[in-house]
Amino acid sequence: MALKVAIAAGGTAGHINPALALAEELKDRGDEVSFFGQPNRLEATLVPQAGFPFFETHITGFDRARPWTLVFALVRMEHAEKQIAEYFEKVGKPNVAVGFGAYVEMPLLRWCHANNVPVVIHEQNSVPGLANKSCAHFAAIVCLSLPAAKDAFRKDIGPETTVMVTGNPVRRxxxxxxxxxxxxxxxxxxxxxxxxxxxxxxxxxxxxxxxxxxxxxxxxxxxxxxxxxxxxxxxxxxxxxxxxxxxxxxxxxxxxxxxxxxxxxxxxxxxxxxxxxxxxxxxxxxxxxxxxxxxxxxxxxxxxxxxxxxxxxxxxxxxxxxxxxxxxxxxxxxxxxxxxxxxxxxxxxxxxxxxxxxxxxxxxxxxxxxxx
Structure with missing residues (x-):
């Protein structure tokens, strides 16, 4: 059965290119792939160039040195989740959601988890970022580029989360x-x-x-x-x-x-x-x-x-x-x-x-x- 897969990746080519490599592989298998990202970042250019649908979300991270920025980040997060909910009401929810790190993944993955859509996260580096660590506890599968990242995730994964080393996807x-x-x-x-x-x-x-x-x-x-x-x-x-x-x-x-x-x-x-x-x-x-x-x-x-x-x-x-x-x-x-x-x-x-x-x-x- 063909899958509908929602992918969130953004900010840098280091997040986006592995996501596009996965999308290419899924497309070849007959699956339907859509991307979620910010309109003013690199993903808004690279994803459409690669021929995949792109849904704009507006999200900001927070500066841990300035704790008050967390309030604004949470407001934007809630608004982005509402936009995603409205979008899926029109087109139907995906079968799986995949996040590649960075704050842009969080509204998609949080909404999908709350609505019984399995979540997969992929970590490119040996030291995971805050977004992936925050989402790991409800992920069905955590995929790693490098074995060294296993220990860094040990305290963050849920009791039923599977952790596997897949490598870091490279585009065709x-x-x-x-x-x-x-x-x-x-x-x-x-x-x-x-x-x-x-x-x-x-x-x-x-x-x-x-x-x-x-x-x-x-x-x-x-x-x-x-x-x-x-x-x-x-x-x-x-x-x-x-x-x-x-x-x-x-x-x-x-x-x-x-x-x-x-x-x-x-x-x-x-x-x-x-x-x-x-x-x-x-x-x-x-x-x-x-x-x-x-x-x-x-x-x-x-x-x-x-x-x-x-x-x-x-x-x-x-x-x-x-x-x-x-x-x-x-x-x-x-x-x-x-x-x-x-x-x-x-x-x-x-x-x-x-x-x-x-x-x-x-x-x-x-x-x-x-x-x-």
Whole structure:
């Protein structure tokens, strides 16, 4: 029987893209998927672009440093639940509701729980957010990207809640990306080696600077091309720092943002990256050898815990942010570039994690919740 599945995901691509990966899998199974999110956030752009119905909800979180903001947040929550109730009265309630974290999920999941609709939540990080922890006690199933999150949920789940590790779903456009097309897109010869560097706009400045300082050593490898995504905020500063000559620009490509991350990863022989949940998932899904530099100010140092999942399985190396200005980091990068056999071992280790099948595993959990 085809299911009607309501999904709430919003705020950042790290929440939205896994939700869209699940939606793609459910759609292929013949299920009907609709999304709930805020009209002024990223989900209002990405979800319609992907071709899924989008219902606008208006919700705000509260600042724990300013407790009085809780009153306004609760008023908006109640209003959003009423809007959702009116919507479901017109179209019929869903068979399952799925939340991907952030406050935008709470009115949908609370209404569904109150109206006997099974709830599934998915946590992308090793340290769960407040919204998912708040909803875990009434969830039928809590799905985790990383085993390390199990302990963090232990006190929050209900007595009948099932907890399972599904991995973090990655969109088909990433998983099906072509190395050949990626090389063409980034103007890298098919027989060259390619290093991909990215960190995003948040917390990437130190990483950008450390890699830029290695420019001469990197370009001394005659067959190496570097694709360096700086984040929009840091592009001008990194461009000035690198001061690339016309000759160097042929093999060191700098850009503020990469739209086609799937092609970039598929084309890469090695990656230097922060350790956000989505980055970890995409790197693992495409089995790219990586050196991970966790963002040191992430909540509860969750990026380090994220990174350890790949590192402990032999699929990545980890360097703390405090050490990337030293000689050790430089030698780690150059060693990975210079030793293909090491990269092959890391690729095999990443393949063994089965991250490319996470969307299927999460869709199975949604079906399980409906039938339980």
């Amino acid at each position: 456009s990433v998983i099906n990306a072509s190395r050949e097309k990626g090389r063409d897109d980034f103007q890298v010869p098919q027989d060259a080696e390619m290093l991909l560097v990215f960190g995003g706009s948040l917390g990437a400045r130190h990483l950008n600077s450390a890699v830029a300082n290695m420019k001469d050593e990197l370009l001394s490898r005659k067959n190496l091309y570097v694709i360096h995504s700086t984040g929009r905020q840091d592009f001008d500063a990194v461009k000035e720092h690198l001061n690339l000559t016309a000759q160097e620009q042929k093999r060191y490509h700098i850009m503020p943002y990469i739209d086609s991350m799937g092609e970039a990863l598929a084309a890469a022989d090695a990656v230097i990256s922060r350790a956000g949940a989505s980055s970890i998932a995409e790197i693992a899904a495409l089995c790219v050898p990586s050196i991970l530099v966790p963002y040191p100010k992430a909540t509860a140092d969750h990026q380090t815990i994220n990174a350890r999942y790949l590192v402990d399985h032999g699929a990545a190396k980890l360097t703390p942010d405090s050490e990337i200005d030293g000689e050790g980091f430089k030698q780690e990068v150059l060693h990975l570039i210079d030793h293909q056999e090491e990269r092959e071992k890391m690729r095999k280790a990443a393949h063994g994690l089965g991250q490319a099948h996470a969307a299927c595993a999460l869709a199975d959990a949604v079906e399980m919740a409906q039938s339980s």
